[in-house]
Amino acid sequence: MAKDRKIDVVILGLLSHEDLTGYDIKKRIDGAISFFWKGSFGSIYPALNAMEQAGQISKYEADDSGSRKKILYHITAKGTKVLKRWLNEEQASNELKYETLLKLYFGGVEAPETTVHNIDIFEENIKEELEVLKMYEKNLKKEKDNSDHKHFLLTVMFGIETYEAYLRWCVKARKMLKN
Amino acid sequence: MAKDRKIDVVILGLLSHEDLTGYDIKKRIDGAISFFWKGSFGSIYPALNAMEQAGQISKYEADDSGSRKKILYHITAKGTKVLKRWLNEEQASNELKYETLLKLYFGGVEAPETTVHNIDIFEENIKEELEVLKMYEKNLKKEKDNSDHKHFLLTVMFGIETYEAYLRWCVKARKMLKN
DNA sequence: AATTTGATATATCGTTTTGATACATTATGA
DNA sequence: TCATAATGTATCAAAACGATATATCAAATT
Secondary structure: OOOOOOOHHHHHHHHHHHEOOOHHHHHHHOOOOOOOOOHHHHHHHHHHHHHHHHEEEEEEOOOOOOOOOEEEEEEEEEHHHHHHHHHHOOOOEEEEEHHHHHHHOOOOOOOOHHHHHHHHHHHHHHHHHHHHHHHHHHHHOOOOOOOHHHHHHHHHHHHHHHHHHHHHHHHHHHHHHOO | OOOOOHHHHHHHHHHHHHOEHHHHHHHHOOOOOOOOOOOHHHHHHHHHHHHHHHHEEEEEOOOOOOOOOOOOEEEOHHHHHHHHHHHHOOOEEEEEEEEEHHHHOHHHHOOOHHHHHHHHHHHHHHHHHHHHHHHHHHHHHOOOOHHHHHHHHHHHHHHHHHHHHHHHHHHHHHHOOOO
């Protein structure tokens, strides 16, 4: 990640749907895409400035008087080109940092009950997040069919498929640890 | 991550199994645990120095003459305490950065063929990695049963379960994109 | 025998990202 | 009324990334 800023394409992608403020971008990242990507203000705001300088996005102040000042960002033709180029690149790095698995892998130094407890916590979290994803899916299936909609639905389906696999594994793992 | 160095527990965990050099640690991270954790020299070596200063690990030079100089690290009682404390902490952050899903989510700005192609690449990579995991599983099932062994097997089983879920999703997704 | 290649081994550097925090405004609601 | 939650922009130290520098040693190639 030390070479090309990955947050750039996240921002460009979100701006390809609608104009947003830095705060909005953070909200979008924390929303529907949070289960497969994360991002913080500390990376968003500097990236917005750099990308504006590079001409990939343009900024303007919201004219709705009465409300507080907002800096809205809009994707430019140049930015769209960058986004499309990225979409057509062959390589894609899929990195996960699963602390639960790390605790599992090194769990041998503690009693089996500790590992079982950690699996319980994991299972509970996944069950909660699965409910959220299923709600997203339900809402997406209601909506009119358009190109973006289909892509949103597919990411949610990915989440559901994998989360259900996680839950199946939890049952197996507990059984194995309890002999 | 800006507060507690996560690489620390990875190092402590690996050192709880055996004494290792910084280079060895990198190899272990790139090996069996690579599918759920990553780590670079740029984080490993500074962490080793800091942890040695903190008394969590101790270092010594390899005495096997004829070979080149190596700095081996050994976990101390203090380090074991830190590792065990971490294992018993309730929270665990499971973060993934799935560029494939990011490309899928924003795929609406390009032709469906682009997204299908990206899924094809993903599928191929997963199939390859799945073969590696199945080989690990086969070898682990042959080995004698001990506490650590069981934990290693469970992480591999997690990988297999989720990778198979990924592959099922790939088939579904392609079908949906081709209408 | 000489040379190249690749693995081993330690270390650092610039860039990116994180997680926390600072600061200020507006809306909610007890 | 007053607290507190949400909105909004911004920065900072610490951590991690990815690349690179440097050097040794074994194995393979010429």
